[in-house]
Amino acid sequence: VAVVLLGGLTLCALTSTEAWPLSGWKLFSQVRRADQGGWAATAVVDGAEQPLPFARLPRAYHGAEHLLAEFPRMSPGRRAEVCGAWADAVDTLGPRPTEIRVYRTVTHTTLDGTPPTVTRNLFTSCPS
Amino acid sequence: MPVLTRIRTAFAVLIGLRIALGPYPRLAGQPDALFRPLGVFKLLPGMPPLAVIVAVQVVGVVAAVVAVRNRRRAPFVAAWLCLLFLAGLRTSLGKVLHNDTLMLIGTFPMLFDDEDGWSLDVGLAAVCLVYFFAGVAKLRHSGLTWVTGDNMRYVMLSASRSGKPAFPAVARAIGRSAGLSHLTAAFILGLELTFPLAYVVRKLRPWFAAAAVALHVGTWFTLGLDYWLWAATAALLLLAHPIARASARPPAAAAPVARSSPR
Numbered sequence: 001v002a003v004v005l006l007g008g009l010t011l012c013a014l015t016s017t018e019a020w021p022l023s024g025w026k027l028f029s030q031v032r033r034a035d036q037g038g039w040a041a042t043a044v045v046d047g048a049e050q051p052l053p054f055a056r057l058p059r060a061y062h063g064a065e066h067l068l069a070e071f072p073r074m075s076p077g078r079r080a081e082v083c084g085a086w087a088d089a090v091d092t093l094g095p096r097p098t099e100i101r102v103y104r105t106v107t108h109t110t111l112d113g114t115p116p117t118v119t120r121n122l123f124t125s126c127p128s
Numbered sequence: 129m130p131v132l133t134r135i136r137t138a139f140a141v142l143i144g145l146r147i148a149l150g151p152y153p154r155l156a157g158q159p160d161a162l163f164r165p166l167g168v169f170k171l172l173p174g175m176p177p178l179a180v181i182v183a184v185q186v187v188g189v190v191a192a193v194v195a196v197r198n199r200r201r202a203p204f205v206a207a208w209l210c211l212l213f214l215a216g217l218r219t220s221l222g223k224v225l226h227n228d229t230l231m232l233i234g235t236f237p238m239l240f241d242d243e244d245g246w247s248l249d250v251g252l253a254a255v256c257l258v259y260f261f262a263g264v265a266k267l268r269h270s271g272l273t274w275v276t277g278d279n280m281r282y283v284m285l286s287a288s289r290s291g292k293p294a295f296p297a298v299a300r301a302i303g304r305s306a307g308l309s310h311l312t313a314a315f316i317l318g319l320e321l322t323f324p325l326a327y328v329v330r331k332l333r334p335w336f337a338a339a340a341v342a343l344h345v346g347t348w349f350t351l352g353l354d355y356w357l358w359a360a361t362a363a364l365l366l367l368a369h370p371i372a373r374a375s376a377r378p379p380a381a382a383a384p385v386a387r388s389s390p391r
Contacts, residue, residue: 001247006257020166020169023226024261033278
């Protein structure tokens, strides 16, 4: 038991493998800088674009930022499935969106206390 | 009563509370397209329905209660497996969640130990390794810049605006001070990298337990992240023997002192 547990822990840590509950333990290990890359998704409803309201959706829809980060590696079919699931969820809150847009973002934070600024570039969009 | 039985009972209480109070029923209804399992959970086709999740919760809580009452290993194993399943579902939303992992790992050896107590040593070794590897990962991915750069200032300032911490002023105060930020980062990295000393030098264990609790309480204050199971697991395994001695002290020993005290 000891060899399996401690060996598995060491192996996953050294190879940065996520074999949950074993892990690479990369807890906050990347340095945060003034410019932090990220992702955002919006829904186009009645011609108006608005952020996807993940906070208002059930917990089963949380964690979207990690799914968004996988978009570059997803097939078009898989992207459409994910966008469709989000559009269905937004549909339960109000009018159905006609399009889901996915953006790459860069959040610029200053140390002087001024509010951060976010710039974004459209990565892809999927009709729903 | 053996030290192992007392500590295993304490963990059964924690596991029961986690299973009962966790947000697991709210995971149900997740569309299959959003299911992002890790490890063996990839065998599941999607998020299980609500009835299955609640059934596992009920079985887990009952098993934890039985483990506390009869102090046997079998119900503890059942409760542990239920938490593993539920926490695994929770980490299938996309983000790798570590909230439950330290307790699952630290108590894993107890699933195989009846009374000998070897599992406490192995569990503590595993916990020390987890902290150590978390420190190594910081050095590997960022180097000493993690401490000497503005990293912690940006972490704290972002957290203060995230809406997660109950007291964002604490994160803001640390983020605005270069000195406090460097000290905070140095404390975290120093604690993680030196944690194996707690396994080797028994006298240091209460200090490491206090530091681990401080780290996780601080994480909750500044980042709003719930790591109370890490604090409890580290403290219970580091202080297993003193805790067992204290809980074994017969209440009658204190009674004469109380009776003889002057009015």
